[in-house]
Amino acid sequence: MTTFPSRLPYAAFLQYSPRGISPISKRSKDVTHAIKGDSFIRGHRVIDYAARRIGEERGNYPFLSAYFNSSVTIVPAPRSSPLKDPKALWPALRICQSLKTQGCAAAVLPCLKRVKPVTKSATAGSGQRPDPGAHYESLEVDQQAMLRPPTTITLVDDVITRGSTFLAMYQRLAEAFPQAEIRCFAVVRTMSDVEVYPIMSPVEGLIFFDGTNLQRRP
Numbered sequence: 001m002t003t004f005p006s007r008l009p010y011a012a013f014l015q016y017s018p019r020g021i022s023p024i025s026k027r028s029k030d031v032t033h034a035i036k037g038d039s040f041i042r043g044h045r046v047i048d049y050a051a052r053r054i055g056e057e058r059g060n061y062p063f064l065s066a067y068f069n070s071s072v073t074i075v076p077a078p079r080s081s082p083l084k085d086p087k088a089l090w091p092a093l094r095i096c097q098s099l100k101t102q103g104c105a106a107a108v109l110p111c112l113k114r115v116k117p118v119t120k121s122a123t124a125g126s127g128q129r130p131d132p133g134a135h136y137e138s139l140e141v142d143q144q145a146m147l148r149p150p151t152t153i154t155l156v157d158d159v160i161t162r163g164s165t166f167l168a169m170y171q172r173l174a175e176a177f178p179q180a181e182i183r184c185f186a187v188v189r190t191m192s193d194v195e196v197y198p199i200m201s202p203v204e205g206l207i208f209f210d211g212t213n214l215q216r217r218p
Contacts, residue, residue, distance in 0.1 A: 004132050004167045008207040012189035013054055017196045024197045032188050035158050038094050051098035061202040067185050068104035073150035075109050077157035081117040091158045111142045135168030141176040153182045160186035163207030163216045
């Protein structure tokens with residue numbers, strides 16, 4: 001049986017409320033959907049705008065500099081299903097490519113792949129979200145995708161809900177690259193059952209897992 005970390009640090013840049021009704025909360029949903037769909041708002045391609053702001057804000061939020069700097073290799077989170085069409089949208093890869101363009105990483109390494117589908121957290125019913133074990137079994141690391149093992153890795157996803165995917169991805173990469181320092185970053189963190197203000201809210205927090213229960217703070 002795979003043993004996952006009981007406490008896994010993560011960072012996020014934006015926040016959104018899936019059920020919020022305030023103007024800012026509604027806008028946060030639009031921003032999140034635009035990131036997940038790689039689309040535009042008011043003429044701005046939102047992934048590129050977010051990547052630029054992350055690069056600009058590193059000086060104001062020093063913890064971000066540990067996640068994004070000139071020596072970091074960034075690894076995109078795979079989609080929830082195996083990627084069969086190389087032209088299909090892969091939001092995390094687009095985010096990583098844009099972050100590298102902004103000077104936030106040395107390289108983009110798409111070495112994590114989904115070998116069997118899992119239910120999307122955003123559409124899963126109550127109690128139906130995949131646990132870390134299910135995500136872990138659906139993932140593999142393609143070690144043929146690299147010339148040499150990275151030593152500093154930041155895992156990048158578009159949205160973090162509870163953190164189940166990050167636990168599984170972290171464990172897979174830790175097994176493949178035992179000497180690497182690995183961090184987890186999501187552009188957006190979900191804030192359920194609350195209104196959000198503002199949308200930009202950089203934080204560093206923790207994912208807790210006791211083998212059964214999963215929590216994310218904040």
